[in-house]
Amino acid sequence: MTALWGTLLAVLVVLAFALVLRWPRPTWYWMTFGITFATVRVLIRYRSAMDACGLTVPPSRWRLALARITDRPVPEARAPRILRLRPTATGLVLRLKLRPGQDAFDFTASSDRLRHSFALHNVVSREVRSGVVELRMTGYDVLRRVRMPIAPRVETLRVPVALCEDGEVHHRDYRQVPHALNIGATKSGKSVYQRTLVAGLAPQNVALVGIDCKNGVELFPLARRFTALADNPAAAAELLAALVQYMDRVYQLIRAEQRISVALPDVEITADIWDLPAHLRPVPVVVLVDEVAELALAANKVEEARRDRIVTDLVRLAQLGRAAGIHLEICGQRFGSELGKGITMLRAQLTGRTAHRVNDETSANMAFGDISPDAVLAAVQIDKDRPGTAVAGDSSGGWSRIRAPHTTLRQAVDVCNAHAHRTPEIAELDAFRPEPPVRVLIGKIHPRSAGASAF
């Protein structure tokens, strides 16, 4: 602790010199200034804040006895011991060793009180291991203007897609969470999130497949990086059937490569594409579905049959796709049982959940009702003036507030065009390879067809 105080004092002296001598003071100067002051404030207030928040424990019996024997004053209640204090770009991280009888839940429940006591913007607590909790504190609202830190290294199928309210990066990791559901009301930021995801996946060795039932307006501009695209339910039904066919072919390949014999060491037996030799491994496929409700609606008998085929294929891909490297990312405004047979079965397979702003609790329940009631409340409370803010969770019950950076369509198109040469070809999906975009004029007379509307 003495070393920490010494370092803080030295930093404060340098900062004060810079101020007095009027050295140039760029942004990092003010950031260091703010973080140093926040650190000093937290350390000075630490004991009293813990006491006021009920996070101290009374002295143990032997300490009381020792005080009585030596005729000293009664010892004070003890706060958790600080194991580590680490300043970050957005605030600081405090790692605490719990005293006997304390619980990680006490810190989660007190995070709002701690935030006020330390005069910080936000405090998030999480259990690191038994007996150790971490308090991540941010000095300002990091979600107001999202600035993603530069990723130190890029891993396949792990995309830094948003910033969490505690300043950490939120990753969409397809190897950990193969399929996900993303719901939100209109203008809540679903498409921007999806676009950020596509821009993050475009430089990777991944096949992108899109089903965009908004007539293709969201995904067709990114077509050069897509292996297959469909912009209406009829094409989507064919595309999903072709994907199931492709999945069967990948399974045959895995079976052929297993070659199980007594002599083969365990590590060489594979049940998914990731343990196949690199030269045989099929490229992973990410299937993005925008406005899933359009696929599940039917107005007549023919559409009903098509709908059933679509939902069945989606369920099959969600159930069996992971080992074949096929991942689903499904977006929609609502995704509940009112969309018909098979929808709740499909939802149960979508482990990753993200809820942007929703208009009612029922919609939030579609994402988090079966996972965490707290997350439902948090999703309903998202401010409508903060598009892009969402609650992200998984089936383990954990969740956090996130916001994606504002990736414009122009930025996403530029990334996709720059990486168009990476677009893999999949024989089964050749029929769905997007054509180069055609310019359509709306409400204007096309110069070459005088007198006729070009639409």
Ligand SMILES: Nc1ncnc2c1ncn2[C@@H]1O[C@H](COP(=O)(O)OP(=O)(O)OP(=O)(O)O)[C@@H](O)[C@H]1O
């Ligand atoms: N992360 C963000 N940061 C800042 N602004 C955002 C963010 N996400 C979305 N927005 C703003 O909100 C608007 C609506 O976003 P978006 O089109 O993604 O919503 P949506 O949920 O897809 O709506 P719809 O379902 O009607 O298509 C965008 O035009 C953009 O200006």
